[in-house]
Amino acid sequence: MGKKKTTRGVLLTANLPQLQNLIKRDPEGYKDEFVQQLNHYESIRRIFEIKPDDDDDARRFRDLVNFLSQVAPCYPKETAEFPPQLSSLLLGSYATLSPDTRKALVHNLVLLRNKDVISSLELLQTLFPLLPRTTSSTLRTFIRKTILSDIRTANLKSKNHKLNRAVQAMLFGMVERGMDGEVQGDKGKLRGHKHIEGLKISGEEAMWAVTLTKELWKKGIWNDAKSVSIVALGCFHPIIKVQSAAIHFFLGSEDEEAENSDEEERIPDLKHLQHKRTVTKKTVSGERKMEKAIKLARKRRAEKQNNGNSNPNFPALQLLHDPQTFAEKLYEGLNKYDQRFSLDHKILIMQLLSRVMGSHKLCVLGFYTYIVKYLTYHQLRITVILVSLAQSAHDLTPPDVLTPVIYKLAKEFVHPGVSSEVIAAGINAIREVCRRQPWCMEEDLLSDLVEYHKSKDKGVFTASRSLIQLYRDVNPNMLHRRHRGKAASMGIQAGSQPLPFGHAPEAAVGIEGLELLEEHLEQKKAEADNEAFPADKEDDWNGWEVESDGSEESDSGSWIDVNSEGPSVEVSDSEDEGKLAHRKVPVVDDKMDGDSQTPAEAEEAPARVQTLATTKILTPADYVMLNELRIQAAAKAVESGGGSAAKRKLATLEANRKLDSNHQDNTFLSETDILGPRKKAKADYAERMESIQKGREGREKFGSSKGKKKHETPTSSTNREKARNKPIMMILGSAAVRGKKKQSLREKQRRLRAHIEKAKKAK
Secondary structure, eight states: OHHHHHHHHHHHHHOHHHHHHHHHHOTTTTHHHHHHHHHHHHHHHHHHHHOTTOHHHHHHHHHHHHHHHHHGGGOTTTTTTHHHHHHHHHHHSTTTSOHHHHHHHHHHHHHHHHTTSSOHHHHHHHHHHHTTTOOOHHHHHHHHHHHHHHHHHHTSSSOOHHHHHHHHHHHHHHHHTTTTSOOOOSTTSOGGGGSOHHHHHHHHHHHHHHHHHHHHHHTTSOOSHHHHHHHHHHTTOSSHHHHHHHHHHHHTSOOTTOOSOSSSOOOOOHHHHHHHHHHSOOOHHHHHHHHHHHHHHHHHHHHHHTSTTOOOOHHHHHTOSSHHHHHHHHHHHHHHTTTTSOHHHHHHHHHHHHHHHHHHTOOOTHHHHHHGGGOOTTSTTHHHHHHHHHHHOOTTSOHHHHHHHHHHHHHHHSSTTSOHHHHHHHHHHHHHHHHHOGGGOOHHHHHHHGGGGGOSSHHHHHHHHHHHHHHHHHOGGGSOHHHHOHHHHHHHHTTOOOOOTTOOOOOOOOOTTHHHHHHHHHHHHHHHHHHHSOGGGGGGGTTOOOOOOHHHHHHTTTOOOOOTTSOOOEEOOOTTHHHHTTSOOOOOOOSOOGGGOOHHHHHHHHHHHHHHHHHEEOOHHHHHHHHHHHHHHHHHHHHTTOOHHHHHHHHHHHHHHHHHHTTOOTTOOOHHHHHOSOOOOOOOHHHHHHHHHHHTTTSOSSOOSOSGGGOSSOOOOOHHHHHHTSOHHHHTTSHHHHHHHTOOHHHHHHHHHHHHHHHHHHO
């Protein structure tokens, strides 16, 4: 018996997978064998800590770690110290471990988490410090995916606030550890790599903290103010790479310099791949790689083109803690390190600063003094700078600060010495600034700018007319009499005056077009009643009342009877809510359109709107339906000859609906708003191919549709046919006839021989 037991122990010791299987089936029966392997692991671990370079010891150590990780749930007391030992070994001796050992230890820690041997927090406390230290892209990708999936799983059913707070504290600490470094700038292509080793690691840690926070926000796992605070702190990090990644988060665009993103494939070099295909053997796999590279390059090119026009992360901007201090620190860093930052990075900071100022209506007056030096038409990326300038202005910005900026724009962009595109961009930029703060414009400058409405260039006269229309609405007194228009002139005669700077408008007394919604709902209700109750049986329902059940009446003794003559509050919802409720609720103008109402209607409208507004709780679907009804009413007014005012109103309503459908906000602009309408741009490759394919529709693969035989109706003749039918007097002086007269005998023989040969081939 002793011999058999010894033989069995030797076999199980040499075959760890078999022992693992047996232990999972009967843990108590094979506990002695497990203890033997655990003691063997302890001895190997001590040896491995002293000599980590020995390949044989490292291989045996990995086998034992894999074995213990599989059977650890069967012996929780005996393996209580096993997970901390793996974590301390990874964090303490990571640089001396071989790549295979690192990978094995990380995978076994994840396995222990999947078996609930360790908690998520214990696993994440080990994985987070490994991200900036690992050099293997495969292992780094695995760690990143593990972190994201573990946090997502923990918040799947409900928010795991305890885990989220702990992880957010770790990420905040990773960003904060490198905040004491000196900003070097990015003109020398990330000089942060020349820092001391500790600061370099802190920069990598901060980069990973910002990247993971962005991913969790993008996936909808984190959407609170603490997540925004982590990225907001990254906007002031001394490492420019971290700053850029954090700023791109608020701008809603992708960071082109993010090199730590292993999931994002880099843009392939198409010319190199095409040359490689010409000099190497043609294979099916190579062709597939080429097609995949072309698709990836087109996708990245499209993302790069749309990078400037991306939608800002408006929820994150709203969750900023103390936005005034945040904006002031942004401007302070921009002004202090102006000589160290490159132009692209300075423009990123300008964009973020302007959007924070515009969304929160902040005043950072030094920003306008700083941006003036960049307002020249030959400045690189001037359209983005003009967008930043316009977005920073709002109705609380002092006009005295913006007036010099407006004069600078007019001096640099609007004069005969520049092209029409520059003039249009300058007027459009002035218009966008004045739209947000109309009092920054002076009357003399405005009279000069509106004269460009006579220009022959479409972009210039469109920009000038839009400026005229803006001041017709906000302050027609600044325009000359011939530019005011009928409605503005009538308003001035009636005594209406624009509100001075700092004065708030009166409170809204109604919602424009609410009577249209009332009529629509009444019509729908009448149609539903007619369908449910035919006309011949409506009299049978007169005086019908619902009698409540006695049991219900006794149970609801706390209910209070409401007088039937009083206003009844109705929670209404349109029948189109299922289709339209997911759309953004449009901002309804609180001004009444006085031009489209007669005096009698103007007296009836307030009472009617007040009655509807106090007896109905409008839902998002009702607001969407109200906007649609207003558009329909405006379209009918245009068809019935409402004039230019009705057309402008219809265009405004349609533009607002487009913004609502795209979930955009009027606070922010894009480069197209500054450039204005332009001539048709040169078509790219995709547009050219689309045009070619469109021309090939209905045609054979190898054939032309120019011949007369393929047309039902007669078509024009070709140039060759026209030359045959020309009168002789018209061709006597042509080069062909004169050259034929001067031909030698040899040339005539050659032409005749060629004609004979061609005729033979034709036969």
